Amino acid sequence: MSVPGTENAAAQQANGQQPAPPDSDDDILVRIENVKKYFPIKSVGFTRRTVGQVHAVDDVSLTIPRGRTLGLVGETGCGKSTLARCVAGLIPITSGSITFDGQKISGLSRRAMQPFRREIQMIFQDPYGSLNPRQRVGSIIGEPFAIHNMASGNDRKKRVQELMERVGLNPEHFNRFPAEFSGGQRQRIGVARALAVRPKLIICDEPVSALDVSIQAQVLNLLADLQDEFGLSYLFIAHDLEVVRHVSHAVAVMYLGRIAEAGPKDPVYDHPRHPYTAALLSAAPxxxxxxxxxxxxxxxxxxxxxxxxxxxxxxxxxxxxxxxxxxxxxxxxxxxxxxxxxxxxxxxxxxxxxxxxxxxxxxxxxxxxxxxxx
Amino acid sequence: MSITELEFEAASAESAPEQAIEGRSQWQLTWRRLSHDKVAVISLIIIVIMIALAIAAPAFAALTGHPPNSAYPNTGENAAGLPVSPGTNGFWLGTDGTGRDLLVRILYGARISLFVGVLTTVIATVAGVTIGMVAGYFGGVVDTVLSRFVDAVLAFPYVVLALALAVVLGPSLPVIIGVISFFSWAGISRIVRGQTLSIKEKEYIEAARSLGAGPFRIMFVHILPNLLAPVLVLATLYIPQAIIFEATLSYLGLGIQQPTASWGNILGDAQNFYQQAWWYVVFPAAALLITTLAFNLLGDGIRDAMDPRTERIFAASRARKLARARRRSRRRGQGDLPTASAPGEA
Amino acid sequence: MTLLEVKDLKVSFPTADGVVRAVRGVSFTVDAGRTLGIVGESGSGKSVMTQTLLGLTPGGEISGSAVFDGVDLLTLGEDEMRKVRGAQISVIFQDPLTSMHPLYRVGWQISELIRAHDKSVSKREARERSIDLLRRVGIPRPETRVDDYPHQFSGGMRQRAIIAMALALSPKLIIADEPTTALDATVQAQILDLLLELQRESDTALIMITHDMGVVADIADDVMVMYAGRAAERAGKDDIFYAPHHPYTKGLLESIPNSSAGGDRLKPITGQPPSLIRLPSGCKFHPRCGYVMDRCLSEEPTLRPVGDDGYHVSACWLPTAAAGLSEQAEEIRKKTVRAERSEASEQIAEEIAAAPESEGSVI
Known part of the structure; x- marks a missing residue:
């Protein structure tokens, strides 16, 4: 996988690049500790007893540093999307804890979670399914403002148009419906919506896997620019290893609800220790x-x-x-x-x-x- | 045809080019497709004419000089005391059993029928959508309770119960509207619940939740607008049902009471005269039939217009015919036997 | 030996919004035992083209010819086509879940396919052959698995079963339409290896339709890159990857994240594929092309040889010497472009250079 002779150099370089040790709290935005998420399986009959549990996420600990990207890799059903939804507060966790910016956010009520919803945004995989087909683009991007009572009337429209411009959409199009845009443009709408309330963390769940290669590169570049501009942190989930390597500072490989391997990207990609990581890397086209x-x-x-x-x-x-x-x-x-x-x-x-x-x-x-x- | 062939057919239907659908909002597209559907357009025109006639009923009364509830024993009945036929003594469609102008009464009946049909449908739709959406969105106990209630309403032998209610409460317009609405919402509610369950799983709902949207915002901003299309179709198909329901009750004497005219009670009276006065039965029955048929066909048209698949299927069958003709002519051109392998109808 | 020769194939669909010109004159050949990779983005016409070959585009207006083993597929009636499909040409679709009937056992479906094309095979024989096929595609314990329903198979296994069905009648040509797109990387690797191995064993020709250059690099012999319903470039695999001539091919290669290439920024292709109803004038790629010249705005280039072997062809006005990713080639491109530009093309080039990330608008 790696060219012999350059290994040591690469390892040293990787060592040099490392972010500060994970213990200094200032640099850590999200701390995921021993998180478990089990989904009960109910029997079909009248009693609906719990007959088993899907161990979707099973004792996972990870940290996401400020202003950086953590790539989460794994195959279908490994639990990466479930973990993302736990961090986003969309589903409650079974045990463990998730801390955001020093405050515990797991187990909060919907009301108590509301301020954190602004800080944590999501970009979804399906550029067609993630936008309400009956909403105009202006109200899609403006929805976070409406929910958090932030800007209204002309001010909202102005900010929506600024956002559209920032993500490379024509601001004149705010009155159109999602169906009038191509896949890549819709994904930009999703990015603009996530960006609207100036979050600290954006969870990207396979944001480019439904896009064509040339469009994929446009969106990846946009995400990278936004990170530099706003100091965003990303939790970037994908199954394409080259994409993850390109965007991430650190990566974690998941297998069947567990972390198989984690670390700064170059050591993990160049010197995989877990046989599963090695197999994944060797299989990537x-x-x-x-x-x-x-x-x-x-x-x-x-x-x-x-x-x-x-x-x-x-x-x-x-x-x-x-x-x-x-x-x-x-x-x-x-x-x-x-x-x-x-x-x-x-x-x-x-x-x-x-x-x-x-x-x-x-x-x-x-x-x-x-x-x-x- | 083996299974594999079926798959091929399915796959090809899926892969028809989709570019055509992009470009306009769905309502505009629906309207455009609807305007190409001759049956739907004719139905719509008939409905508009019906409504116009109902609104203009007093004008007809003034024009003919026959108010709806006035009997004309001298001109409107013959020597035997039976209704006069159409065209006689200025009664365009003849008279009824008590010598009143049938045309004017049918037009006044249309006002009642359309009013009851539309109002009950609106009430039933609002109730059905609200209950169905709440049940579907919240799920759990709420869903169980509401769904069992819907099941109970749907399980009632509603004609019998409606008759009983009309007897107990006394027949009047508000009672009729209440009874019809009560037995119409449950069906709508059940369908809306199913739709809500499927919309709830869409990624944009999850996106809204991740933004912090509460349940009411999600229901009214995200789910409701996506329900409107199927609900509109459903409502169009419920109007004729309600009209017939009202006519049935009135026919049985438990709905609109004389002297107020309704298609149902006109028909109810007409059954005593059908051997002597055909027009007394035929004209109100035709009005009822044409109106309900027009609403039903319009509903079908809207449903087809909202479902892009149906258009694709039409386009595909049209083009298949074209291609077949083209292939045949080409083969003929090559000197092959054209009859040897006429393609089978798929 | 040429197995399939497609000449000037055109497919268009009349719709309410106008005519969708999905395929606008494509020619290619496939030889027995070879793999042709067809690459293109959504809307490039790659899938419509192969579906047309199999008579699966009802509603399309079709012209051109596609001679397979001496027979023009485009003139076949539905019954005759049905005999060709499955028996001589089989198809593997992207989604393994929808390609199998959910209510019948996997083995029954394979047996039925065999018996549908050859009535003389007994049920027992067909079952035996189904088990053999499942074993051949690497399904463990085929004797018991043959009686499973499709939902009892995982995604990868289902795709293997589909391949078993595709192989059941020993076809001469297999058309695989994005067969691994829905699968994970490790499973994709297994399936690609399996296809290659089976092809080697039986000398079958394979058309692999994909948007993934990685898949092409793995298994194709020849590659055709499609853009807006036409072939932009066609060549042997190495030429496509190491000496691309068409700027679109080059752009596709450069937009793939690649650790060995290094650099923080990707080089995407500006803009997006054109609407197939309202195509741009001249070369259909010119609104996105950094090397746009005057003649590109008015004249659409046709395929012409650009390499030494005569097989490498490209539909671009740039000189033949401009093939490749080297600095020399880039120098030639730049020089040509400088000489061939006036105001109109200069303006487009400036817009592209000014906003390389922007997506443009289809409407």
């Missing part, structure tokens, strides 16, 4: 035929297990090319591996070494893996 031809893909066997009844021990062990007996019984803690910077943590008993060939190891255990997954 590269828009370069030579890279694609040379690369050894780690093909994971089987499917992601059900979050209703997650595997014992390490949750990745049924699919892991490096799994051993220990992994079945003991859940590995998220910790710094030898030789890594203190902010780079991985939850693995047998971390991947630089240059290790997992692709071949994978095929050796594939038979066992498919038996397990079946």
């Amino acid at each position: 590269a828009a370069d035929p030579r890279t694609a031809a040379q690369r050894q893909r780690i093909i994971l066997v089987g499917d992601v297990p059900s979050p209703i009844d997650p595997p014992s021990g390490c949750r990745f062990h049924p699919r892991c090319p490096k799994a051993q007996d220990l992994c079945q019984h003991e859940d590995p803690p998220l910790e710094v591996k030898p030789g890594d910077p203190v902010t780079h943590q991985a939850a693995c008993h047998f971390p991947v070494q630089d240059g290790e060939d997992l692709a071949t190891a994978g095929s050796a255990t594939s038979a066992a893996g498919s038996r397990e997954s079946a």
Whole structure:
């Protein structure tokens, strides 16, 4: 994955780039501590008893530094969107705590949460579904003002038009309906709406995955500019690893409700310690035929297990090319591996070494893996 | 046709170009599609004419010199005391059993019918939308209680109950409006609840919640406007039902009472004379039929106009015919046997 | 051996708002055992084009020819087309959930497909073949899985089952329309590997429609880049990635976030794809093109050879020497553009340069 010889240099460079240690409270905007979110499964019958629980987010701790971007990566159903909604206060958490700007926001009532709603905004994935088709663009972008009683009448209109201009929309179009805009323009409307009340944190849930490549780049650049201009923090969720690498300062990899690996982006991308991170990176399509031809893909066997009844021990062990007996019984803690910077943590008993060939190891255990997954 | 073929059909219907839909607000688009639908346009014209005639009923009374409740024993009844036929003695549509001008009475009946039809539908729609939206949005206990109530109302044998109520409360216009409204809202409410449940899951509702919008803002700013289209269709289809409901009650003598004219009580009286005076039955029945049919066809037209899929299906079938004709002519041009493989009707 | 030869294919749809010209004259060939990647953004006409080949665009006005194995697909009636679909050409769609019937067992669906095209196969035989196919696409325990319903399969497995269906009748050509877009990266990798392996085994031709340059880099032999209903550029894979001639191809490559390229800012293409009802004059890409020249405003370029092999063709007025991502090529482009611009094109170029991030307006 990485070119031999440059590894050390890259690691040192990554060390040098690191933000301040996570303990200084001033630099941390959001602190997520041991957050769990279980969804009960009710029986269909009359009694509607709880018959099981979906472990959507299971003991996750993360921090989002001020003015920076935390990228959250993982596959469908890993719990990344659920975690985002917990942080946004859209769904209550089962246990743990979320602190925003030094104040605990988990467990607050709707009324008590209201001031924080201004500080935390969201941008959604679907540029078609996230805008009310019956509202004019002006009232969509002006809605946060209406909810928080901030600006009204001509003042509101003026500010809406300023926002439209800022995100690259024609301010003359404030009277139009969302259907009259293309996907990229709608996503800009969503960005303008999130920006309206000057939030500190914007949660971006797959903001560009529904857009065409060239439009995607426009929106990513816009998000980067806005971060510089307003000192925004982003929690950026995506499944496209290259996009996340481009926008993030730090990344966290989620698997089945847990954090598999987290840290500053370069160490994680260049020296993945968790076999799942390594597999994800090796599977990401590269828009370069030579890279694609040379690369050894780690093909994971089987499917992601059900979050209703997650595997014992390490949750990745049924699919892991490096799994051993220990992994079945003991859940590995998220910790710094030898030789890594203190902010780079991985939850693995047998971390991947630089240059290790997992692709071949994978095929050796594939038979066992498919038996397990079946 | 195997399953795979079905999929192909489905996939191709999905993939028709969507660019055409962009560009205007949905109401404008709906209106445009509606104006291309001949049946709907004719229905709309008929309804407008009906309303105009109902409004102009006093003018007709003045024109003919026959107030609605005046009987004309000399000119309006023949020697045997039976109604006179249309065109006789200045009675354009003849007279009724007591020698009153049938045309004037039908037009005054139209006022009652349309008024009851529209007003009860408005009341039922407001009630149905409110209750359905509240049940759908809040869910849980609220939903359970309201939905069971709706089920109960829908389970009533409503004609029997309406008759009983009319007997107990005494027949009058407010009672009729109340009874019809009470038995109409539940159906609307059930449909609105279902729509609300699906709209509630849309991402823009979540977006509004993340902005801090409260339940009432979400219901009235975000859910209600998106409900208007289906509710409008529903309401258009409820008007004729209410008109017929009123006519039924009046026909049975438990609705609008003589001497006030209503299509139902005119028809009720006419049944004693149908062997002698065909016009006494035919004209009020035709008025009722044409009006309800026009509302029903207009409702269907609005529904089709609001659903872009139907247009696509029409366009597709039109074009398929075109393509078939083109292919046939091309094959003929190549000298193949045109009859050998006439494409089957899909 | 040329398996499919499409010539000057045009598809348009009459709508209430005007004629949507989805495909405006596309020609290409696919050889047995090769993979053609068709790349383009939404509205480029890539999906409509392949659906037209299969008779799946009811409502479209179609012209041109598409000769598959000696037969012009565009002249086939529905019954004849039905025999070709599935048996000789099969399709894999993007969404694995809607491509299978939810109420029938997976194995039954595959068996039924086999038996629909060959009545002589017994039910037992068809079932055996279904199990074999499921095994071939890597579904564990196919003997029991064959009796599952589609919802019991995960997304990746469902897409594998779809591929099994596509392979059931040993087609000569498989058309895959964004087959991995709905899937996660690790599953996507599995599916692409599977397609490549199966293709190698059976010498099938594959048309891969995608918006993802990464997928193309992985599995295509040849690539056709489409823009506004036409081919902008067509070449072998390496030429497309390392010596692109058309500014649109170049723009697509540059707008992809790429860690090795470095740099904080991405280079997006300005503006957005044009409305297919009201297309711009001349070259359809000129309102977004940084190398716009005078003739681009009035004359639409056609494909012409730009490489040494004769296969690399591009529809752009820039000189053939301007192919590539090197500084030399950029120098040639700049020089040509300087010589070929007057006021009108200069103004467009200035607007693009002034607001590289802006999105423009379709309306």
